[in-house]
Amino acid sequence: MSTSLSVNHPLASRVALFGAAWAGISALGVAVRLVTTAVLRNPGDSIVTGSLAVHAVVALVPLVMWALCRGPRGPLFGRTVDAAGLIASAAGLAYMGQAIAHEAMAANTAHSTPLAMALDGSLYDTYMVTALFASTLMFTLRSALVPSRMVHTIALGVGMGIAMVLVFALKYPLTAAAPGASPTSVAISAASYWSLSIAVCAVLSATIYGLRQQIEKARRLGQYTLDEKIGEGGMGIVYRAHHAMLRRPTAVKLLPPDRVGDEAIQRFEREVQLTAELTHPNTITVYDYGRTPDGVFYYAMEFLDGASLQAMVEATGPQAPARTIHVLRMVAGALAEAHGRGLIHRDIKPANIILSERGGMPDVATVLDFGLARDVANGEDRGLTFDGKIMGTPMYLAPEVIKQANAADARSDIYALGAVAYFMLTGRTVFEASTIVEVCGHHLHSPVVPPSLRLGAPIPPDLEALVVRCLSKDPGERPPSANALSEALAALDVPAWTADHARAWWRTYGARIKSSTDALAPTVQA
Numbered sequence: 001m002s003t004s005l006s007v008n009h010p011l012a013s014r015v016a017l018f019g020a021a022w023a024g025i026s027a028l029g030v031a032v033r034l035v036t037t038a039v040l041r042n043p044g045d046s047i048v049t050g051s052l053a054v055h056a057v058v059a060l061v062p063l064v065m066w067a068l069c070r071g072p073r074g075p076l077f078g079r080t081v082d083a084a085g086l087i088a089s090a091a092g093l094a095y096m097g098q099a100i101a102h103e104a105m106a107a108n109t110a111h112s113t114p115l116a117m118a119l120d121g122s123l124y125d126t127y128m129v130t131a132l133f134a135s136t137l138m139f140t141l142r143s144a145l146v147p148s149r150m151v152h153t154i155a156l157g158v159g160m161g162i163a164m165v166l167v168f169a170l171k172y173p174l175t176a177a178a179p180g181a182s183p184t185s186v187a188i189s190a191a192s193y194w195s196l197s198i199a200v201c202a203v204l205s206a207t208i209y210g211l212r213q214q215i216e217k218a219r220r221l222g223q224y225t226l227d228e229k230i231g232e233g234g235m236g237i238v239y240r241a242h243h244a245m246l247r248r249p250t251a252v253k254l255l256p257p258d259r260v261g262d263e264a265i266q267r268f269e270r271e272v273q274l275t276a277e278l279t280h281p282n283t284i285t286v287y288d289y290g291r292t293p294d295g296v297f298y299y300a301m302e303f304l305d306g307a308s309l310q311a312m313v314e315a316t317g318p319q320a321p322a323r324t325i326h327v328l329r330m331v332a333g334a335l336a337e338a339h340g341r342g343l344i345h346r347d348i349k350p351a352n353i354i355l356s357e358r359g360g361m362p363d364v365a366t367v368l369d370f371g372l373a374r375d376v377a378n379g380e381d382r383g384l385t386f387d388g389k390i391m392g393t394p395m396y397l398a399p400e401v402i403k404q405a406n407a408a409d410a411r412s413d414i415y416a417l418g419a420v421a422y423f424m425l426t427g428r429t430v431f432e433a434s435t436i437v438e439v440c441g442h443h444l445h446s447p448v449v450p451p452s453l454r455l456g457a458p459i460p461p462d463l464e465a466l467v468v469r470c471l472s473k474d475p476g477e478r479p480p481s482a483n484a485l486s487e488a489l490a491a492l493d494v495p496a497w498t499a500d501h502a503r504a505w506w507r508t509y510g511a512r513i514k515s516s517t518d519a520l521a522p523t524v525q526a
Contacts, residue, residue: 010227011146012069012078018145019066019085022138026059029134051099058092061085082146083156090135090160094167097131128168132190135164136197143205150206157198165190224252224288224300240303249303250287254296265297272299274343281358282334284368304366306356307513309424313350316509318427321460323363323505326497327353328421329489330365335417336482339410346408348416349396350423363502394439395419395429399473402440411475414485418470418478425463426454430471444473462492 033052065085069078139160143153169187224241230251231238241252255265269289276286289299309327313319319327331353338345347369358364398415400407422430431442448471452459466488472478479485506513 009073009075009078011075012073012081014146015078015082015085016066016069018082018142019062019064019069021145022062022089022141023059023066025137025141026055026062030056030059049099049103051096051103054092054096054099058089058096061089061092082142083159086139086142086156087159087163089138091163091167093131093134093138094128094164097128097134098167100130101128128186128190129193132164132193132197135160135194136201139197139201140204143201144208147205147208147212149209150202153202153205154198157194157201161191161194161198164194224250224298226252241300243300249305250300251303252298252300254298269297275301277341278334278337278343280334280337282330282365282367283337284366304354304356304368306354306366309350309353309355309420312355312509312513313424313427315512318455319424320497321425321463321494322497322501324421324424325463325489325492325494326363327355327365327424328417329486331367331417331420332482332486332489334365334367335410335413336486339413339482344408344410345413345416346401347393347396348413348420349393350420351393353420362499362506363497394436394443395431397440397443398475399444400475402443409475410481411478414470414478414482415472415475417482417485418467421467422448422451422454422471425451425459425467428454460492460494463494466492 030052033055037049037052062085065081068081139157148156165187168190169184223244225244226239226241228240229237230240236253236255238251238253241250243250272286272289275284276289284304285302287300287302291297331348335345335348345367348367352368354366354368355363356366358366396416396419398408398412401412419430422428430448431439431446433439433442448468451464451467466479466485470478470485479488
């Protein structure tokens with residue numbers, strides 16, 4: 001299994017939603033008919049009639065539509081399934097109406113009462129209208145759930161109408177029809193009724209489509225249109241978005257006007273500027289930055305379709321030492337570039353590290369969220385550090401940062417990465433407490449319990465020693481740089497974590513990751 005959790009196109013998703021809804025309604029209709037037939041049938045008659053069998057087959061069509069469109073599909077595929085499913089369902093409903101009429105007229109003929117014989121023609125018309133009514137309900141539901149332009153809805157309606165009229169005309173029982181009736185008159189009658197249905201559904205679909213266009217226009221930021229919110233936090237809100245011309249998946253982080261202040265704007269602009277300077281393959285890529293006329297600041301970045309380390313460990317438990325080393329080396333590489341440019345991340349944690357498939361390679365780690373980064377080289381963070389306040393996530397804060405936020409340097413990020421390694425290996429944070437004050441106190445004074453003791457299982461001794469070294473209270477006892485840490489990890493005598501290992505892991509645990517809460521990576525922690 002691929003690590004990619006691909007995103008479905010909105011149109012295909014809507015077709016899948018319609019398919020699921022109509023399949024449920026159709027199943028209910030079949031169940032009602034079964035009960036009715038069982039109660040009203042004559043002794044010796046079968047519960048499952050030919051018309052009921054046709055009804056059951058027709059009910060499967062929307063189920064197929066749902067199955068085909070619920071995965072990652074494009075707009076053309078969605079439109080094709082939409083049209084084919086609607087036309088097939090309409091023809092099937094018309095044929096079902098024919099079958100019911102034939103069965104009713106056959107029963108009347110068998111009883112041979114004058115009243116029964118007189119009802120033949122009216123029975124046929126009644127079941128024809130019933131089939132048209134069912135198709136109208138289906139088309140109305142589709143118009144509400146899959147809004148489209150009026151001309152497109154009319155074209156779909158015409159296709160459905162042609163299918164139904166052909167079925168009505170070709171299957172019309174001439175010998176049992178009322179006097180003066182003919183296939184032509186039946187076709188005209190059905191077409192007239194269906195024309196009204198098309199008109200109503202076209203207006204409904206176009207109205208909803210227009211409203212959605214207005215909403216989309218309101219959600220447009222430059223060349224980007226926001227699709228759905230995928231994250232929110234103190235520094236902003238993150239949306240999945242799409243570009244007006246490019247097809248690459250995009251995430252947009254924005255700072256709403258109600259959160260705008262001089263300090264917030266400075267921090268937001270600094271985040272995008274610092275991140276845009278970084279080019280390491282394991283660092284999030286920024287595409288664009290801007291401000292809308294109504295004062296909303298935003299920037300666009302790559303959308304990572306994967307899962308955070310936080311979600312993965314919570315869903316599947318401790319990770320293998322080989323995989324832990326694999327991830328740590330990639331993150332260390334990203335930090336090495338940042339540190340080389342004088343940037344300290346200050347918020348390294350499992351939620352800010354995403355594993356996804358990139359370039360066909362599984363388990364590629366990407367470092368997110370430089371919102372708290374400190375530009376040591378240029379000294380640009382002096383007015384934005386909130387002296388006296390904790391900057392970062394308490395579970396992963398180095399002792400010196402707890403004492404003084406401006407004391408953060410490259411070794412503070414290494415401490416945080418050691419805490420991430422501890423979490424991956426044991427499934428638990430280095431220190432656990434009920435309050436932030438207690439956690440900070442442990443970082444400052446409590447010795448680190450070796451990961452193997454917390455896990456209750458052996459861990460390669462050299463790896464454990466390196467993790468504990470990263471978590472040293474004294475920054476001087478930690479690896480001096482991210483490059484040094486990466487080299488130390490590479491030198492460990494632990495079998496490599498390969499692409500085959502990663503694919504096997506995702507085949508085993510992928511479904512669990514998808515179903516877990518917060519499994520989809522929000523690209524950035526807002």
